[in-house]
Amino acid sequence: MKGIRGTVIAGLVGATALAASPAVNAQAVAEKGGYVGGAFGQSKMNGACDDFRSGFGAFGGTLSSCDETDTGFKLYGGIRVNKNFNVEFSYINWGEVSSTGTLAGTPVTATGEATSFGVAAMGILPLNERFSLFGKAGILMTDLKVTIAGGGISSSGTDDTTELHIGVGGLFNVTDRWQVRAEWERGQDSKLDLLSIGVQYRF
Secondary structure: OHHHHHHHHHHHHHHHHHHHOOOOOHHHHHHOEEEEEEEEEEEEEOOHHHHHHHHHHHOOOEEEEEEOEEEEEEEEEEEEEEOOEEEEEEEEEEEEEEEEEEEOOEEEEEEEEEEEEEEEEEEEEEOOOOEEEEEEEEEEEEEEEEEEEEOOEEEEEEEEEEEEEEEEEEEEEOOOOEEEEEEEEEEOOOOEEEEEEEEEEEO
């Protein structure tokens, strides 16, 4: 992970230097600023059901049902360096994976939740005055929590990881300030996916 972090930091340093450069034209200055937004959509914790199944089996139990998909959402904000490059910060709630099964003959439920904070460099390709495509790469600090409850007893455990964050999507300019944004993104190590649509405001 150090290599990924170093690459992102180097990109952010370069962006800061570009923003500080006095050799910019009037159009570039107008393109700078900030933005905030929010989005929601379908999330998926890939492989979570296999992990739960293995965990139940290790203790002689069985998994009867499991669902890796849920509704997730994100809040984000960024700095527009120019028309082709943004630096973005985000909070993502990836939703929950839920399962049921039995352990030692006792019905139990197992749930997994994940949230992340991240920073990413975003490259933007304007297609025309209305549409743009983008790709991004950065780092996420992800918190995973698993809770198992049954027979009046509840137990939970957490795991924190720093991982690669990637995403691709498109932007539609409704007005000069309001945009609609569609995006797919992933937490690489935790195999978390979010396919979302939302709005953002530029200022």
